[in-house]
Amino acid sequence: MKKMLIAGNWKMNTNVVQSKKLCEDLLVGLTQMNSLKSKVLVCPPFTNIQIVSDTLKNSVILYGAQNCYYEPQGAFTGEISIPMLSHLGCTYIIIGHSERRAYFSETDEAINKKVIAILNSGITPIMCIGETLEERQSNSTFSVLERQLTIGLNNITPDKISDIVIAYEPVWAIGTGIAATTEQVHEAHTWIRNYLTEKFGQFGQSVILLYGGSLNSENADTLLKLDDVNGGLIGGASLKPDVFLSIIKTAESII
Numbered sequence: 001m002k003k004m005l006i007a008g009n010w011k012m013n014t015n016v017v018q019s020k021k022l023c024e025d026l027l028v029g030l031t032q033m034n035s036l037k038s039k040v041l042v043c044p045p046f047t048n049i050q051i052v053s054d055t056l057k058n059s060v061i062l063y064g065a066q067n068c069y070y071e072p073q074g075a076f077t078g079e080i081s082i083p084m085l086s087h088l089g090c091t092y093i094i095i096g097h098s099e100r101r102a103y104f105s106e107t108d109e110a111i112n113k114k115v116i117a118i119l120n121s122g123i124t125p126i127m128c129i130g131e132t133l134e135e136r137q138s139n140s141t142f143s144v145l146e147r148q149l150t151i152g153l154n155n156i157t158p159d160k161i162s163d164i165v166i167a168y169e170p171v172w173a174i175g176t177g178i179a180a181t182t183e184q185v186h187e188a189h190t191w192i193r194n195y196l197t198e199k200f201g202q203f204g205q206s207v208i209l210l211y212g213g214s215l216n217s218e219n220a221d222t223l224l225k226l227d228d229v230n231g232g233l234i235g236g237a238s239l240k241p242d243v244f245l246s247i248i249k250t251a252e253s254i255i
């Protein structure tokens, strides 16, 4: 059976009330689908994790965070630690999103520290990688992916690699309404799978690879059907319950 993870990245959207409503709408929609085979995840802003946790209690929807700091506690004003997120019941943490890399100067080295700290806590990191338009146009897509993977996964042993989710998100496709083409996603995911298998042997085969970047109800079927695509990291469309539910339905029909 194909593994599928449908993850919503709510980014800096929704307040407490809106987050609760979004969860309620998703729960209502999901009761119409029986025995879910895909994993469904939502990642709200930090301030809304508690209400999301309360609202999703005993449901099939998992929840996580969009970032964290790698130190467990201390004088790091404004940061949120992994033990804090673990205490709230988060089971996934998104790391190295391109918006964090671009606007908050997050480096591959810092992402690697976060990946290791998250793994040590028993939470699943979702490590985002992807090239900018300039990088694609200058034919450096694969050297960028190689750098991001090599540094981001530094000191990860083969037995740990399948505890990490990798999200391929070409920066030029994020929030633009223009997803990568089937060929581009196929090419990138095959390349990532080969990289992981060469580096980590058979363990690399079982890593969940997500595609992200303007994934929606129209393109989900084609993209999620690709061999090395095990789900999606969804921004804009995850804020619309109907659209997110329809992507989940598509994933269910593919498994």
Ligand code: PGA
Pocket: 009, 169, 173, 174, 175, 176, 177, 212, 213, 214, 215, 233, 234, 235, 236, 237
């Ligand atoms: P998008 O965002 O679906 O709005 O393109 C995806 C992401 O940034 O994870």
